[in-house]
Each structure stands twice: as structure tokens, then as C-alpha cells.
Amino acid sequence: MTEAVPIPSTAAPAWPAASVAQADVSVALCTRNGARYLPAQVASICTQDLLPREIVLSDDDSSDDSVAVVERTLAEHGLATRIPLTVMRNRPPLGVTRNFEQAIRACRGELIALCDQDDVWHAGRLRRMVAEFERRPELLLLHSDARLVDGELKPLGQTLLQALETRPGELADIAAGRAFAALMHRNLVTGATTMLRRTLLDTALPISPLWVHDEWLATVGAAIGRIDLLAEPLMDYRQHGNNQIGAQRMTLRQKIDKALGERGDKYAHRVRRSEALLAFLQGLGPRVAGETLAMAQGKLEHFRFRAGLPRWRPARVLPVALQAARGRYARFDRGLPAILQDLMERG
Structure with missing residues (x-):
């Protein structure tokens, strides 16, 4: 398989002098054919009351003018020189996780804000998160x-x-640290809403190929230190049907269909993911508490x-009941939904 190699586009500009309106924040912006949505996203970055120090754009082989749209929007807001833009182009594409990893590695700020191409930041988002x-x-x-x-920004x-x-x-x-x-139940961290301290990268990179970037960074961060959640909406998260990773509440019908679906190899894949995480955490030695390792195990x-x-559903009842009784x-x-899924899934 051919490995994607970034094609140099824009050399990293000089780091600008700090000002009262800028924070030591890099924006890791990943794009792929996002020209339709990028003007709103980049404009929402440009109109923050606390600006980032740079934007690192990693474009995954777009066939549209995504990169030009970003450059043009920065210029329209008079920030083409104030917010340096570094551009990397991947041909062939790296995929969403490797694309973000590439962008993150190129960031120079103490704080790194992950940025999808199709969302819109609320006013004051950067200031609120930097303050924390x-x-x-x-x-x-x-x-x-x-x-x-939705795709037209309607709530x-x-x-x-x-x-x-x-x-x-x-x-x-x-909230209690x-x-x-919490992440051992399921992932609750969405990359588009995330800011991280660059010191996390010293431990968390490279990202396991079995994991998505946001889930891996959050899980490693929680294993070695403190991560947290601001339970307030700080951005608009578009759901337009073409999201690489989206989020919408499932209807009852969808939940039933999922519970009655085929088991396939998804649990074997989750085993491999969990094995990779446990081995990684064990390799960190005393940096990871014994209680954390026990949870991963x-x-x-x-x-x-x-x-x-077993494939035969009636034979699952007793072992699932015992597993549930053990907590x-x-x-x-996910508690009861996972129990019902194990009892009802086919195959």
C-alpha cells in the first residue's frame, strides 16, 4: 500500500509577536473537499475575541479549492499576516486520524485546538477554554x-x-477527576470540541492505528493526568449527512435495529483495541496508577x-446474567442497552 506523503505547500511562517488579543494556541484544521463549509468555520476563528497564534492546515487530497478558501477567508478578515497559515497537502489521502495526527505534530502552540472543516465556533470559545x-x-x-x-446551521x-x-x-x-x-463506559470526547496541552503529545503520539484520534488522546490523557468537560455548547456542530464522524441521537427504531443486528467481528475489533491500550499503558510504567491499569484490564x-x-441466543442468557450481576x-x-444487545444480536 502506498503511504501518503505530505506535499509541501506553504512553509511555516515566522512565529508572530504575541499581543493582548492572541493566545499561545495553534488551530489544527483538517480538510477534505470542505470548500462549501470552510468560509463559515474560518470566519468564526477570525472573529474570536482571543485569536490563535497560528493555523496548521492539513488537506487530505481535496479535489475542490478548500485550501484557497481558507487563505481567502483569512485575507478577507485582514488576518493573513497576523495568523500564520501552514499548509500540508496529502496525496494520496491519509484518512481522518492520520490527517489530524499530522496537523497536530506540526503545531507549535502550547495549546492545540482541534478543528473540523464544517463547524462554527461560538464567540468567546477560545477565551473560555484558554482561561480554563x-x-x-x-x-x-x-x-x-x-x-x-443541520447543513445550513439551523439548530x-x-x-x-x-x-x-x-x-x-x-x-x-x-467532574471528580x-x-x-467514564471513558471505560464509552467515548464521550468529540475532537471538534477539544483543546489539548501539547505536553500530552509527548506521551500520546503516535496514535494507535486501531483508535480514532480524539478517543485515543482523551483516553491517554485521562490515564496519565487530568482531562475535563465544559458542559456548555461552545460551537455549532454540523450534521449534514456527509460527516466523517457525526452525532445524532438514535430513534427507538434505530436502537431496536441495532440490538437485532449482526454481531459480525466488532467485538473482536474492540478486543484488539483494548489489548493495544493496555499494552501501551503498561509501557508507561509508574506514570499510570495501578487502579487505572486494573480498569483497562x-x-x-x-x-x-x-x-x-455463543451464536445461539438462548445460550447467552446465563453468562450475560452473571456478567451483569458482577457489575x-x-x-x-453502557449497562442495560449493552445487555439487551448481547441477548438479541444475531450471529
Whole structure:
């Protein structure tokens, strides 16, 4: 397989002198055929009351003028020289996770804001998040809620956390510094809402090829330090049908269809992911607490259990009931929905 190699486009400009209106923040912007949505996203960055120090754009083999749109929008707001733009072009494309990893590696700021091409930041978003990092030097990663909107930015009547059906206990764990325990249930971190401290990269890179970038960065951050959530919408998160990774609350019909679907090899894949995470954390030695390693081991054992369930559904009832009684579905999964899925899925 041919490995994508970034084609140099714009050399990294000189780092500009700081000003009262700029923070030591790099924006890692990834694009692929996003010309339709990029003017609104880049404009929302340009109109922040606290500007970033640079934008690093990694374009994944766009066939439209995505890069030119970014350059033009910066110029229209008079920021072409004030916010340096570094551009990398990938041919062939790297894919979403490797594209973001490339952009993140090229960032020079102390803080790095991940940025999708099709969203819109609310006014004051950067200032709100930067203030949290300044107040809490131990914080490695911060994410937020977002307002869900359609392709034309019309509100869909719910937020990201509502669409994820986030439970009070999960929010309480994150607020109390137990984010790793919350992430052992499921991922709650959406990259587009995320800002991270660059020191996290010293440990978290390279990203495991079995993981998505945001989930990996958050899980590693929670394992070695503190990550947190701002439960307030700080951006509009477009849901337009072509999202590479989107978020919408499933209807009852969709939940039933999912519960009755084919098991396939998804649990075997989750076992491999969990094995990769556990091995990675074990390799960090004393930086990872024993309790954290025990949770990662428990998650792996739970997925091995799910992957090994018999094909004949009646034979699953007793082992699933025992696993539930031990609290495994509550600690390492989504509780009742996962129990029902294990009882009802075909194959």
C-alpha cells in the first residue's frame, strides 16, 4: 500500500509577536473537499475575541479549492499576516486520524485546538477554554458540549451531550477527576470540541492505528493526568449527512435495529483495541496508577467475554446474567442497552 506523503505547500511562517488579543494556541484544521463549509468555520476563528497564534492546515487530497478558501477567508478578515497559515497537502489521502495526527505534530502552540472543516465556533470559545487551562496547569485536555445544527446551521433542538444520552454519573465522574472510569463506559470526547496541552503529545503520539484520534488522546490523557468537560455548547456542530464522524441521537427504531443486528467481528475489533491500550499503558510504567491499569484490564476482559458469547441466543442468557450481576456491564459498558444487545444480536 502506498503511504501518503505530505506535499509541501506553504512553509511555516515566522512565529508572530504575541499581543493582548492572541493566545499561545495553534488551530489544527483538517480538510477534505470542505470548500462549501470552510468560509463559515474560518470566519468564526477570525472573529474570536482571543485569536490563535497560528493555523496548521492539513488537506487530505481535496479535489475542490478548500485550501484557497481558507487563505481567502483569512485575507478577507485582514488576518493573513497576523495568523500564520501552514499548509500540508496529502496525496494520496491519509484518512481522518492520520490527517489530524499530522496537523497536530506540526503545531507549535502550547495549546492545540482541534478543528473540523464544517463547524462554527461560538464567540468567546477560545477565551473560555484558554482561561480554563491557565487556571489549571495540571489540565491536559478539555472538551465541551456543542449545539447540533443541520447543513445550513439551523439548530436541531439538541446538544451533543444530549444526543450521546450522557448520564449524570458519567458527568459526575469526569467532574471528580475520574474521567478514565467514564471513558471505560464509552467515548464521550468529540475532537471538534477539544483543546489539548501539547505536553500530552509527548506521551500520546503516535496514535494507535486501531483508535480514532480524539478517543485515543482523551483516553491517554485521562490515564496519565487530568482531562475535563465544559458542559456548555461552545460551537455549532454540523450534521449534514456527509460527516466523517457525526452525532445524532438514535430513534427507538434505530436502537431496536441495532440490538437485532449482526454481531459480525466488532467485538473482536474492540478486543484488539483494548489489548493495544493496555499494552501501551503498561509501557508507561509508574506514570499510570495501578487502579487505572486494573480498569483497562477489566475492559479488555469484558470485551473478550462479549466476543466469546455463543451464536445461539438462548445460550447467552446465563453468562450475560452473571456478567451483569458482577457489575461488568455497568463498569465497562453502557449497562442495560449493552445487555439487551448481547441477548438479541444475531450471529
